[in-house]
Amino acid sequence: MCTLEKHGDVFVLTLTGSSDVDEHRFGPPAIDSILSAIAKAKAEATPGSALITTSHGKFFSNGFDLAWAQAAGSRTGARERLHYMVESFRPVVAAMMDLPMPTVAAVNGHAAAAGLTLALSHDYVIMRRDKGVLYMSEVDIGLTLPDYFAALFRAKVGSATARRDVLLRAKKIKGEEALRMGLVEAAYDSEEQVAEASMRLAKQLAGRKWAGEVYAEIRKSLCPDLCGVLGLDMRAVVSNSKL
Amino acid sequence: MCTLEKHGDVFVLTLTGSSDVDEHRFGPSAIDSILSAIAKAKAEATPGSALITTSHGKFFSNGLDLAWAQAAGSRAGARERLLYMVESFRPVVAAMMDLPMPTVAAVNGHAAAAGFTLALSHDYVIMRRDKGVLYMSEVDIGATLPDYFTALFRAKVGSATARRDVLLRAKKIKGEEALRMGLAEAAYDSEEQVAEASMRLAKQMAGRKWAGEVYAEIRKSLYPDLCGVLGLDIRAVVSNSKL
Numbered sequence: 001m002c003t004l005e006k007h008g009d010v011f012v013l014t015l016t017g018s019s020d021v022d023e024h025r026f027g028p029p030a031i032d033s034i035l036s037a038i039a040k041a042k043a044e045a046t047p048g049s050a051l052i053t054t055s056h057g058k059f060f061s062n063g064f065d066l067a068w069a070q071a072a073g074s075r076t077g078a079r080e081r082l083h084y085m086v087e088s089f090r091p092v093v094a095a096m097m098d099l100p101m102p103t104v105a106a107v108n109g110h111a112a113a114a115g116l117t118l119a120l121s122h123d124y125v126i127m128r129r130d131k132g133v134l135y136m137s138e139v140d141i142g143l144t145l146p147d148y149f150a151a152l153f154r155a156k157v158g159s160a161t162a163r164r165d166v167l168l169r170a171k172k173i174k175g176e177e178a179l180r181m182g183l184v185e186a187a188y189d190s191e192e193q194v195a196e197a198s199m200r201l202a203k204q205l206a207g208r209k210w211a212g213e214v215y216a217e218i219r220k221s222l223c224p225d226l227c228g229v230l231g232l233d234m235r236a237v238v239s240n241s242k243l
Numbered sequence: 244m245c246t247l248e249k250h251g252d253v254f255v256l257t258l259t260g261s262s263d264v265d266e267h268r269f270g271p272s273a274i275d276s277i278l279s280a281i282a283k284a285k286a287e288a289t290p291g292s293a294l295i296t297t298s299h300g301k302f303f304s305n306g307l308d309l310a311w312a313q314a315a316g317s318r319a320g321a322r323e324r325l326l327y328m329v330e331s332f333r334p335v336v337a338a339m340m341d342l343p344m345p346t347v348a349a350v351n352g353h354a355a356a357a358g359f360t361l362a363l364s365h366d367y368v369i370m371r372r373d374k375g376v377l378y379m380s381e382v383d384i385g386a387t388l389p390d391y392f393t394a395l396f397r398a399k400v401g402s403a404t405a406r407r408d409v410l411l412r413a414k415k416i417k418g419e420e421a422l423r424m425g426l427a428e429a430a431y432d433s434e435e436q437v438a439e440a441s442m443r444l445a446k447q448m449a450g451r452k453w454a455g456e457v458y459a460e461i462r463k464s465l466y467p468d469l470c471g472v473l474g475l476d477i478r479a480v481v482s483n484s485k486l
Contacts, residue, residue, distance in 0.1 A: 102411075123411060158403040182404045208413070211385040215411070218382050221393040222406055237387045238322055 001030055004037040009048045009206045010199065011041040011101075015055040024055050026114050027065030031088045034118075038095040045100045050206040052198050053122060054106035056191070061115025063137070064089070086146045089114055093148055094230040096121035097220055100212025102205035106198035107184075108191045113137050117149050120156050120183075123219065124205075126198045129175025129187035140170045148229050155223035158182055213237050244273055247280040252291045252449040253442065254284040254344075258298040267298050269357050270308030274331045277361075281338040288343045293449040295441050296365060297349035299434070304358025306380070307332070329389045332357055336391055337473040339364035340463055343455025345448035349441035350427075351434045356380050360392050363399050363426075366462065367448075369441045372418025372430035383413045391472050398466035401425055456480050 005012045013034070015024040026034070041051050055061065069081040096103060096118075105122035112135040119125050119134070127134070136153075138145050145153075145167065157163045162181040165171045175187030185201070188194050220227050220234045227234055248255045256277070258267040269277070284294055298304065312324040339346060339361075348354075348365035355378040362368050362377070370377070379396075381388050388410065400406045405424040408414045418430030428444070431437050463470050463477045470477055 123407060156403050158401060158405075182402060185404075205412075208383070210382050214385050214387055215382055217387040218411055221388055221390075222397070222403075222410060224393075224397075235387075236389075238325070238385065 001033040002037050004040055006044075007199070008203070009046075009050060010202045011044075011049065011051045013037045013041070013051060013053045015053070015061055017055070017057070017059075020057040021059070022057060023059045023062040024115070025062055025065040025067070026085065026089060026118075027068045028085065028088060030065070031085065031092060034092055035095060038092065038099060041101070042095070042099055045212045047211055048206050048209045049101040049212065050202040051099060051101055051103045051122075052106050052202050053103070053118065054195065054198065055108050057109060058132075059109045059115070060105075060107045060111040060132070061118060062110060063113030063115045063117075066141075082143075085114075089117075090146070090148055090230065093117065093121050093152060094232055097223070097227065097230060097232055098216055100216045102202070102208075102210070102215065104198045104202045104205075106194050107132065107134075108194055110135065114149075117152060120152055124201060125178075125184040126186050126188070126194055126201065127175050127178060127184050128189070128191065128194055129179075130189045133172040133174055134166075134178055134183060135172045136166050136170060138170070139168060148226070151223075151226040151229040155226040156183075211237075244276040245280050247283055249287075250442070251446070252289075252293060253445045254287075254292065254294045256280045256284070256294060256296045258296070258304055260298070260300065260302075263300040264302070265300060266302045266305035267358070268305055268308040268310070269328065269332060269361075270311045271328065271331060273308070274328065274335060277335055278338060281335065281342060284344070285338070285342055288455045290454055291449045291452045292344040292455065293445040294342060294344055294346045294365075295349050295445050296346070296361065297438065297441065298351050300352060301375075302352045302358070303348075303350045303354040303375070304361060305353060306356030306358045306360075309384075325386075328357075332360075333389070333391055333473065336360065336364050336395060337475055340466070340470065340473060340475055341459055343459045345445065345451075345453070345458065347441045347445045347448075349437050350375065350377075351437055353378065357392075360395060363395055367444060368421075368427045369429050369431070369437055369444065370418050370421060370427050371432070371434065371437055372422075373432045376415040376417055377409075377421055377426060378415045379409050379413060381413070382411060391469070394466075394469040394472040398469040399426075454480075 064085045069078045103122040105119040105125045107127035109132040178184040307328045312321045346365040347367045348362040350370035352375045354362045421427040
């Protein structure tokens with residue numbers, strides 16, 4: 001599940017688990033919880049808001065709850081459950097694209113599959129360079145990517161070579177390499193440093209006091225294909241306060 | 244307003260102003276003037292032509308004439324005037340895409356918003372590294388971007404991170420950073436050096452004696468999305484003179 005707290009102007013969405021090695025998998029309740037938290041942040045947004053998404057321990061998130069899918073007891077049942085999670089998670093990515101404030105993913109540990117997708121749905125990604133990898137595992141486990149996953153990666157990962165290495169080669173990418181590939185903004189040597197740097201960046205962005213609606217529309221205009229896949233409208237906005 | 248002069252084979256379009264600190268804003272008259280100058284260059288184009296666009300003083304251009312918009316006296320009036328300038332400027336970007344000769348923006352000073360857009364409409368951008376920034380101010384002033392602005396930046400700015408930093412983070416980008424981000428071809432230490440280097444590059448391009456129609460079509464074929472947004476056709480051309 002997750003919690004949503006506020007530190008001054010900065011919302012902090014924390015994926016929670018039962019232990020230090022919890023994989024923070026996205027099953028139906030977790031996805032609901034995340035969607036509600038994002039909606040709450042959106043409802044309480046003001047110019048000068050920002051969001052950090054993070055977790056604690058070894059994993060940021062390892063993706064969908066495949067164990068829940070397999071607990072269906074049959075191949076058909078498992079595929080139905082997987083499809084259900086894929087479709088439930090689509091609005092999460094859409095909500096991140098539409099969120100009227102700057103967003104930072106403070107990636108404390110491994111981020112794989114839907115977990116990496118969630119991280120990449122943020123405007124800025126900060127991760128560790130001493131531990132943890134970014135990893136799109138789908139080709140390794142024999143699954144194709146949902147259309148909106150591929151669209152997100154095409155939008156956010158600029159280099160064709162990087163996109164191939166991430167999606168087609170299932171590279172396990174450590175912090176330094178993630179920096180070189182342009183996947184992350186910065187990489188630090190501990191979970192605490194990642195948290196501090198993320199809060200610094202979030203506060204800096206919040207301090208620009210951007211009009212949230214305008215910010216969200218400009219964000220979406222950077223990824224028109226992704227918005228098309230997600231069914232998100234884009235529109236012209238002139239903020240009341242400045243003109 | 245602007246002037247159009249010819250230096251050998253090179254057209255020089257100069258944005259003019261009343262002083263060294265004129266912001267060379269694009270109001271309706273300036274936009275008309277620029278459109279006419281580009282049309283004149285197009286009409287007089289021969290194989291071996293090239294265009295430099297430049298200005299003098301502290302600013303290349305700070306964008307659309309927002310003061311003229313606000314002089315409407317009401318919020319609705321201001322928005323109408325802003326929209327009018329946005330729609331009047333659209334053919335300028337289209338004309339730059341269609342211009343049958345290589346183009347160089349000799350960016351002598353600050354280039355912001357529509358000023359930055361004009362610079363990026365050129366095939367090559369040369370700027371100062373001792374002074375002046377490139378800056379898309381829209382998110383800071385609370386306005387979303389016209390569709391053709393966004394399409395231009397998506398076309399010309401290769402890195403997703405750079406696009407985000409320019410449009411969503413409103414970074415003020417100096418010469419050295421512009422080089423690293425791939426926004427500029429070269430950066431020099433004075434307005435004179437920028438002018439010399441731009442003329443050198445323009446003459447070099449002109450010396451290739453490219454068939455202008457072919458050059459323009461190949462240029463457009465690099466940016467099909469932008470052409471779609473601008474309503475520009477792209478067609479096959481075989482230059483009579485070479486085959």
